[in-house]
Amino acid sequence: MTDITSLPPDTGPSFNLSGKDMAVAGQWRLFWLKFKKHRIALASLVIIVFMYLVAAFADFIAPFDPNATNARFTYAPPQALSLFHDGSFQPNVKQLKMTLNTESMRREFQPDPAKPVKVGFFVKAQQPYYLLGLVPMQTKLFGLTNPQVGDSLYIFGADRLGRDIFSRVVHGAKISLSIGLVGVFMSLILGVTIGGISGFFGGGADLAIQRFIELLRSIPTIPLWMGLAAAIPVGWPPLRTYFVITLIVSLIGWTSLAREVRGKFLSLRSEDFVIAARLDGMSEIGIIFSHLVPSFMSHIIATLTLAIPSMILAETALSFLGIGLQPPIISWGVLLQEAQNIRAVAQAPWLLFTPAAAIVISVLSLNFLGDGLRDAADPYESVS
Amino acid sequence: MSMNKDTILKVEDLKTYFPTRTGIFKAVDGVSFELKRGKTLCVVGESGSGKSVTARSILQIVDKPGRIESGSVLLTRADGSLTDLAKLDPRGKDIRSVRGKEIAMIFQEPMSSLSPVHRIGTQIGEALRIHFGTPKKEQRERVLELLRQVEIPRPETAIDRYTFEFSGGMRQRVMIAMALACNPQVLIADEPTTALDVTTQAEILDLIKKLQQSHGMAVLFITHDMGVVAEIADEVLVMYRGKVMERGPVEQIFHAPQDDYTRRLIGSVVKLEKKAEVRLTRTAIPAEAAPLLDVKNLSLTFPSGLKAVDDVSLTVRPGETLGIVGESGSGKTTMGRCLLRIYDPQAGAIDFRRPDGKTVDIRTADRAELKNIRREVRMIFQDPVGSLSPRKNVGQIIAEPLKLAGMRGRELDDRVAELMAQVDLEPAWRERYPHAFSGGQRQRIGIARAIAVKPRLIVADEATSALDVSLRSQMLDLMMKLQDELGLSYVFISHDMSVIRYMCDRVAVMYRGRIVETGDTDQVVNHPQHDYTRALLSAIPHPDPRDRRIHKRFRYDPARTVSANG
Numbered sequence: 001m002t003d004i005t006s007l008p009p010d011t012g013p014s015f016n017l018s019g020k021d022m023a024v025a026g027q028w029r030l031f032w033l034k035f036k037k038h039r040i041a042l043a044s045l046v047i048i049v050f051m052y053l054v055a056a057f058a059d060f061i062a063p064f065d066p067n068a069t070n071a072r073f074t075y076a077p078p079q080a081l082s083l084f085h086d087g088s089f090q091p092n093v094k095q096l097k098m099t100l101n102t103e104s105m106r107r108e109f110q111p112d113p114a115k116p117v118k119v120g121f122f123v124k125a126q127q128p129y130y131l132l133g134l135v136p137m138q139t140k141l142f143g144l145t146n147p148q149v150g151d152s153l154y155i156f157g158a159d160r161l162g163r164d165i166f167s168r169v170v171h172g173a174k175i176s177l178s179i180g181l182v183g184v185f186m187s188l189i190l191g192v193t194i195g196g197i198s199g200f201f202g203g204g205a206d207l208a209i210q211r212f213i214e215l216l217r218s219i220p221t222i223p224l225w226m227g228l229a230a231a232i233p234v235g236w237p238p239l240r241t242y243f244v245i246t247l248i249v250s251l252i253g254w255t256s257l258a259r260e261v262r263g264k265f266l267s268l269r270s271e272d273f274v275i276a277a278r279l280d281g282m283s284e285i286g287i288i289f290s291h292l293v294p295s296f297m298s299h300i301i302a303t304l305t306l307a308i309p310s311m312i313l314a315e316t317a318l319s320f321l322g323i324g325l326q327p328p329i330i331s332w333g334v335l336l337q338e339a340q341n342i343r344a345v346a347q348a349p350w351l352l353f354t355p356a357a358a359i360v361i362s363v364l365s366l367n368f369l370g371d372g373l374r375d376a377a378d379p380y381e382s383v384s
Numbered sequence: 385m386s387m388n389k390d391t392i393l394k395v396e397d398l399k400t401y402f403p404t405r406t407g408i409f410k411a412v413d414g415v416s417f418e419l420k421r422g423k424t425l426c427v428v429g430e431s432g433s434g435k436s437v438t439a440r441s442i443l444q445i446v447d448k449p450g451r452i453e454s455g456s457v458l459l460t461r462a463d464g465s466l467t468d469l470a471k472l473d474p475r476g477k478d479i480r481s482v483r484g485k486e487i488a489m490i491f492q493e494p495m496s497s498l499s500p501v502h503r504i505g506t507q508i509g510e511a512l513r514i515h516f517g518t519p520k521k522e523q524r525e526r527v528l529e530l531l532r533q534v535e536i537p538r539p540e541t542a543i544d545r546y547t548f549e550f551s552g553g554m555r556q557r558v559m560i561a562m563a564l565a566c567n568p569q570v571l572i573a574d575e576p577t578t579a580l581d582v583t584t585q586a587e588i589l590d591l592i593k594k595l596q597q598s599h600g601m602a603v604l605f606i607t608h609d610m611g612v613v614a615e616i617a618d619e620v621l622v623m624y625r626g627k628v629m630e631r632g633p634v635e636q637i638f639h640a641p642q643d644d645y646t647r648r649l650i651g652s653v654v655k656l657e658k659k660a661e662v663r664l665t666r667t668a669i670p671a672e673a674a675p676l677l678d679v680k681n682l683s684l685t686f687p688s689g690l691k692a693v694d695d696v697s698l699t700v701r702p703g704e705t706l707g708i709v710g711e712s713g714s715g716k717t718t719m720g721r722c723l724l725r726i727y728d729p730q731a732g733a734i735d736f737r738r739p740d741g742k743t744v745d746i747r748t749a750d751r752a753e754l755k756n757i758r759r760e761v762r763m764i765f766q767d768p769v770g771s772l773s774p775r776k777n778v779g780q781i782i783a784e785p786l787k788l789a790g791m792r793g794r795e796l797d798d799r800v801a802e803l804m805a806q807v808d809l810e811p812a813w814r815e816r817y818p819h820a821f822s823g824g825q826r827q828r829i830g831i832a833r834a835i836a837v838k839p840r841l842i843v844a845d846e847a848t849s850a851l852d853v854s855l856r857s858q859m860l861d862l863m864m865k866l867q868d869e870l871g872l873s874y875v876f877i878s879h880d881m882s883v884i885r886y887m888c889d890r891v892a893v894m895y896r897g898r899i900v901e902t903g904d905t906d907q908v909v910n911h912p913q914h915d916y917t918r919a920l921l922s923a924i925p926h927p928d929p930r931d932r933r934i935h936k937r938f939r940y941d942p943a944r945t946v947s948a949n950g
Contacts, residue, residue: 023813023820027775030819272771275726276833279763280785281755294775 031298034376041372044365051362055173059129062167063143063153066330070152070162072098075348076109078157085116092116093153106347119153120145157350159338165354168330172355175331177362179246179315180308186250187307191257192300198258199265200288206262213255221252222317229323238329245324249314253307260303264296298377306370309363316359332359391460392569392602393419393442393487398455398470400434400441411437411450413626417619419570419602424593426613426634427606428649429623430852435606438623439572442604443483444474459486462569485515488563490556492575497559498547504531504558505543511565530561534591553584557591564595571596572604577612581711581879586923586934589616593935610653610853611925614638615932622646634929652854653927656882659905662864669889674737675699676841676873677723677761682732682747684722692718693729694897700841705867705874707888707905709881711920715897717766720843720877722747724763725754736761739840759789762839766846768826772818778804778829779814785836803832806869807862824855828862835866843875848883860887881924885909893917916940 025033036042054061079093094111101108123143131137144153152158156165198209228248232241268274268291277287312332318324319333320340327334332355339345339352400412411434419425427435440446442457457469459482472479483489491497499507508530509523518526524543531539534557547555556576563571573592577585593616596603607613613620617634622645630643641647677700684693692715700706710716722729725746734746736757746757765771772781782800783791791799801811807828818826827847834842844863848856860883866872878884884891884905891908893901893916901914912918919940926933 023816024777026777026817272765272767273773276763276765276771277773277784279724279726279758280833281758281788282784291773295773 027294027298031376035372038372038375040368041375044368044372047361047365048369051173051365052177054170055177056132058170058174060131060137060139061141062164062170063140064164064167065127066163066168066171067328068163070158072150073109073152073154073158073162074107074160075344076152076154076158076162077348078350079111079152079154081119081155082116090116091119093119093155095150096152117151117153118145119143156354157348159348159351160344165335165350168335169332169354169358172330172332172335173358173362175242175325175329176312176315176333176359179242179249179331180311180366182243183246183250183253183311183314184304184307186247187253187257187311188300188304190250190254192261194254195258195261196265196288199262199269200284202266209258210262213258216252217255221314222321224252225249225314225318226321226323229318238325242325242329245315245318246311249311249318252314253311257300257303257307260299261296264299265292268292268295298373302370302373302377305366305373309366309370312359312363312366390420390422391418392421393460393604394456394458395438395442396456396458398438398441398457399453400437400446400450401453402450410626412441414455415621415623415626415628416455417621417628417631419604421569421602422596422600423618424596424603424605424616425619425621426617427604427621427623428608428610428613430608430649430854432625433623434626435608435623436574439489439574439604439606442469442572443487443489444469444472444479445483459570462486481515484511484563484568485566486568487570487572488566488568489572489574490559490563490576492578495547495552495555498555500546500548503544503546504550507547508558508562508565511562515566526565527561530564531558533564533595534558534561536561551584552580553587556580556584556588560588560591560595564599567599568601570602570604572606574606575608576605578607578609582881582925583711583919583923583940585612586925586937589925590935592616608852609925610650610927614927614929615925615934617929622649638927638929649854650927652857655857656853656886657927658885660860660864660886662861662868663887663889666868669701669704671701673701675735676702676704676737677875678733678735678737678743679723680733680735682719682722682729682734684718684727684729691897693722696732696894696897696899698892698899698902700873700875702840702873703867703871704890705864705876705888707884707891708875708877708894709879709884709891709920710894711879713896714894716877716879716894717845719894720763720845720875723843723875724758724761725749736841759785759837760839761841761843762834762837764827764830764834764842764844764847766849768823768830768850769818771830772826774818777815777817778809778821781818781829782814782832782836785833789837799836803836806835806866807832823851824859827851827859831862831866835870835872838870839872841873841875843877845877846879847876849878849880856883857886863887881909881921893920 073096076096079096081091081093083089083091085092093116094113095115095117096109097112099108099110100106119142121142122139123145125138125140125143128136128138144151154164154166156169159165159168194209198206225248229245232244274287274291277291282290315324315331316333316336319331320336322337325331325334335355336352345352395418396416398412398415399410402409402411413434415438417425427438429435437446437450441452444452446452452470455470459467459469461467467478467482469479469482505524505527508527509518512518512523512526527543528539531542536542536554536557547558550558559576571592576592577588580588589612592603595601605616614634620632620634620637621628622630622637622643624645629645630637630641632642636642637646638650641650679696679698682693682696683691685691694715696719698706708716708719718727721727723734723746729747732747735743736746737743738760744753744757746754749757779800782803783796786796786799800814804811804814809825809828809832818829821829847863848859851859863874864887867874876884876888888905890903891905892899893908893914895916901908901912901917903913908917909921912921915938918938922937923934
């Protein structure tokens with residue numbers, strides 16, 4: 001008998017790398033440890049956080065009112081920022097000298113090296129504003145220290161009405177990035193509820209819901225959106241239009257989420273630990289909230305992150321086609337509308353590239369982030 | 385570099401390492417052995433001992449990021465020349481000409497090792513095409529011959545079928561036919577029978593032995609089952625944590641082991657060959673005692689039409705352990721789950737005697753009643769991984785049934801600590817999550833959860849089959865200790881006759897949803913009445929090389945004829 005119990009001790013498995021800490025590491029800690037290994041996702045996370053901060057503090061960061069026009073600087077090109085002037089540190093841009101090309105009937109701008117325009121940090125804004133809609137402020141992150149007539153600061157150029165593209169893109173981020181969040185939030189509610197019902201009750205309800213989802217997915221998206229968007233009365237205030245648009249884009253978004261939730265429900269319901277909980281006398285509601293929801297929470301977060309970019313793209317597509325948001329609302333899609341004609345693009349390519357770059361960077365980062373989260377979503381896979 | 389002319393493969397000081405984040409994991413650490421023509425070398429060890437990695441290192445198919453650090457694998461080629469396989473490029477042409485042609489391998493999981501989209505004939509023929517460029521027509525002839533050799537019934541039709549149409553045993557035969565296609569000198573078998581039932585295992589072991597004799601192959605057989613080793617090995621290599629603990633003739637390993645680890649390993653196997661010591665001192669349970677559980681004519685048919693439980697009747701007396709033994713698909717797990725109403729049986733009765741002497745029928749109990757009954761009848765699951773929620777720590781897992789029974793605060797904490805101590809777990813570990821525990825420890829957590837609410841009957845479904853043999857008897861001893869302390873009765877479901885014999889007072893043998901024989905364990909094991917029981921018992925490998933007997937086994941052929949793939 002003794003020779004048996006003296007067999008080598010029943011030690012923990014070998015993956016138990018960092019010993020004690022790992023032993024008491026809960027789900028979210030393991031999630032983070034696994035996510036951390038995904039370098040691109042980690043970098044994307046930083047970019048995303050940065051972009052949302054920019055969107056939140058758009059009023060502070062954008063040097064100008066995005067709707068302020070200046071007929072003098074129609075299609076003004078981006079101005080290069082130089083850090084030194086006359087051998088001393090003095091951030092400045094060169095004043096633009098406008099000439100009218102009589103042959104092509106175009107305005108042409110030339111930076112004038114002799115006339116530096118001082119650029120400074122924390123300058124006084126032309127108009128007071130409310131930061132985050134709450135804090136009254138009159139300081140901008142950067143801008144012209146001493147604006148005179150003829151001075152300009154267009155770091156990403158100007159559009160047809162001489163509005164600052166940089167300020168417009170920064171302000172556009174507010175709408176474009178938040179429409180993804182709001183849309184996804186609505187998808188989440190719809191998806192989890194409907195998917196949960198489908199997976200939990202099964203049977204007839206499941207059948208009906210799944211067929212409905214298939215029907216919804218078989219409708220071509222763009223015509224569906226167009227039809228719904230056309231139903232929005234023109235006279236509605238911009239905010240209400242915005243809300244309805246998010247509703248429209250999330251109408252498709254919830255279906256994939258609902259399927260995900262249903263699948264997870266079905267596979268988890270037959271797990272031994274769920275059966276054990278049932279045998280312990282736990283109620284079905286208790287099982288859902290104490291076992292099922294924690295088990296697929298991380299998957300939901302990953303799926304949501306992957307859903308945001310499609311929402312952003314949907315808004316952009318709608319607005320670009322002119323059936324989504326309309327000026328004077330500023331979103332990336334609305335900005336791209338300006339770049340619809342080839343003449344504008346040929347003459348002022350920054351109209352196209354600046355908002356497009358913002359969209360591409362945010363969508364790519366969100367996709368990478370979502371991939372990283374999805375890989376980390378089940379930290380127990382490789383472990384057990 | 386002189387080698388005995390019978391030696392085909394000589395492995396010397398082989399080291400295969402896996403670099404990890406925190407250092408180097410030495411999966412194989414200085415292993416040496418020789419394979420001789422016509423002889424079988426068994427590599428035996430518990431999970432994680434590096435036996436599979438050793439086999440894979442020979443063919444250089446170690447999973448990334450593992451690599452062969454040093455050592456040599458000398459193969460005597462068919463033309464008499466020597467090649468060191470460890471020096472070859474793992475993706476190169478040279479090693480590929482060895483794989484399958486001179487050294488063939490069969491794996492544990494016959495389903496995932498075969499492609500589901502190709503016909504049997506094409507898959508076996510592939511090796512012939514690659515190594516010899518055999519033309520189509522000859523290929524078919526040869527494949528038919530191979531199928532005949534591995535005793536697949538009706539090879540002419542089997543050759544054009546797909547793998548999913550075959551049972552596990554038949555698939556393993558196909559794998560063997562594939563391995564034999566090029567007449568290899570060495571056959572590496574990596575746990576080829578672990579996924580199979582004992583009766584099928586016996587057939588496959590027979591087949592490998594027969595083919596080895598007719599082809600004069602050397603066989604490297606990897607297994608964790610000492611019974612299988614005793615039945616087939618000529619020589620044995622005992623591994624533990626990447627190192628060879630002992631190497632010698634099978635007779636020596638079993639009857640005069642030199643090494644401590646081997647001795648303990650053999651000890652734990654031999655221990656399971658007889659009745660548990662604890663049970664010898666117990667007083668017999670009076671046969672006339674009113675049964676705790678009385679199952680009458682229980683039947684369950686799944687919607688697919690499968691009769692999983694077919695007219696089953698059995699009784700469990702207070703303080704008794706009833707074993708349910710059967711092969712996969714016999715309905716034993718389904719039956720166990722019916723006892724707790726995880727499944728709803730359609731007919732019969734499950735009469736359970738409450739402490740007040742009244743009996744209730746679990747089959748028809750309503751919700752509230754069922755909730756109470758489930759505190760008295762508990763379950764221990766087979767899978768120590770899946771049965772514990774990975775997202776809760778051990779304290780929470782064990783506390784769950786207590787909380788639901790209304791226990792709170794200090795009392796709850798004390799009870800959890802007490803339970804953990806009772807199953808020999810450190811109460812200080814309650815903050816830890818299941819992933820920090822080994823299989824045996826996790827099973828102890830499962831037991832603690834089961835006994836938390838002071839049950840009277842526990843249904844243990846294959847509670848030890850996921851554990852290594854050395855842990856198995858420990859777990860069983862723990863369960864019997866708790867039985868004495870708490871006055872428990874067990875329904876112990878297992879496919880493993882040795883575990884049943886060790887643990888159970890009475891045993892019921894299940895076959896295709898029916899109980900074919902019930903009786904005292906001694907009676908059933910020593911004097912089986914039913915032919916199926918006899919076949920089952922005789923197919924179990926006996927861990928004594930002096931008494932090899934599975935080749936003399938009794939074969940059960942039920943009146944209902946088994947189909948070709950059955």
